[in-house]
Amino acid sequence: MRNTFSEALYQAASANPDVYIVVADISPVGSMEKFSKQYPERFINVGVAEQSMIGICAGLALKGCQPFAYTIATFALYRPFEMVRDDLCYQNLPVTVVGMGAGIIYSTLGGTHHTQEDIAIAGAIPNMQIIAPCDPAECTQATRYCAAQKKGPIYLRIGKAGEPNYTDKAIDPWVFGKLRYIKRGSDVCILSYGVIMQKAMQLAARFEATGKSVSVVSCHTLKPLDIDGIADALARHKHVVVIEEHAPQGGLAPRTKQIAWDTRAMCRLDTFTLQDAFIHNYGSHDDLLSAHGIDMAQMSQRVGLA
């Protein structure tokens, strides 16, 4: 995902001389080298100084530029939090804060490198918009959107590298602020976002193996959330499942429950989130998700497939 981000940003910077990237000693690989070589004055590395990364982006935006801040998600959002809140959100500036390797992708690096509550934190700030693409193709679309919009700040939550595409044959196009049906069925609907979409696709296949007709939806825009779209999904399916790599508070799962209550939805609703607990064990990304109840065996059992 970070490679497609780099490529999309390079293209945006080639078309618009106001596009800047300010990184904190972490650089997207691949074509970002192209960016830094071709536009060295617009590639700024502050080093391990994330507060100035955000402040510099704010200053650039105050003068009409279109900056991106880029580093590992925890350091992009948590470390300089007050700069994100005051400089970007309070002033409502079109700066994109790219949180790379969000969630628990950095599975062996420990809790200091995990981002379990970023949607809740970013979403609590007025003016902040949040996008979490589910695959490299969506990341390209999201990056293009961020580079062109002037509405206000965006937290762009992306993965790392090597994710497959799930949306090549998606039914809907990518539209900011709208749910995107990757596939459309009539019995079960799985709502998800980000790299954990892989689990959504696997669970969908299990449902389909039992003869169910399944929708899989990328809820790539977490704020503003497509409330009507979720209400519609809750109304049209007998069973809705939410899967997210995020704490149980402040993410898609509680919002979906809220919408279900508000709209008196009659469907069955199962939600899978990370637990409200730091992770002190190590292993692969899947190992850590499994420790918090997110794997095919545990999910199948809870949704009634086992």
Added chain:
Amino acid sequence: MNKVVRLNSFDVKAANTRCLRYRRRILDISQQVGALHIGSAYSCTEIVDCMYHGLMRRGLDGTSPDTFLMSKGHGCMIQYVILEEHGVLGRQDLDRYCKPDGRLGVHPDYGNPGIEASTGSLGHGLSMTVGMALAERGRKTDGIIYVVLSDGEVQEGSTWEAVMMASSLGCSNIVAAVDNNDFQSLGRTSETHPSFYPLAEKFAAFGWETAETDGHDSAAIFAAISSRSGRKPFMLCAKTTKGKGVSYMENVPIWHYRSPNKQEYQQATVELERMAV
């Protein structure tokens, strides 16, 4: 790009008259509200006046290619009264300061006329200044970013991130001043943070050009800044007195925030008149 604009004349007598007028206006506004950081505004009155009237260029339409940023947002009353005099803010704006029907508060709010950034939380202004300076450079425009910091604000780690980046990125179009009044809420900075001094050396060590002056001597401020080389970011360490001009306010921490009562107001009026003589 980055060419330093040297103004031939800066009328010091006129500057002194203006500064007296601004202090009086701030004193008058203080009677409308319970708090307005009067001591903080008085300590940087000459610095801000010199930047606006001696250093920043202004076209006939009143616009400037240069930018002023009040990083010590709590001192913004001096900026408000200057903007009022320029007609950027209306008299009504100042009359409605901190009132439900007004738009000006205790800290500068981006979106209000003449306010280039929201400040108030300390340690934000200098990084935004670096970003603005880079934008000027990227567009090959010659705008200079003027910024005023408090000495307390220089305790913020984020300020030093920006100090490091401004010089590392060669932002020679930054002119900053520290309003070094040696006071913060809990006492004298030189007593609570002795290792903080000498201040100018710290900035010089990070690759800034520096100068030290009396921060209430308009001629000295103008001379120090206008004779900068223009090859590096510039930091003026200005020795100031918090509450300058009113004896009972000077170096008394409560006047960081409080407004004078009627009797105190009368005394301040008399003392400011004496300052003019």
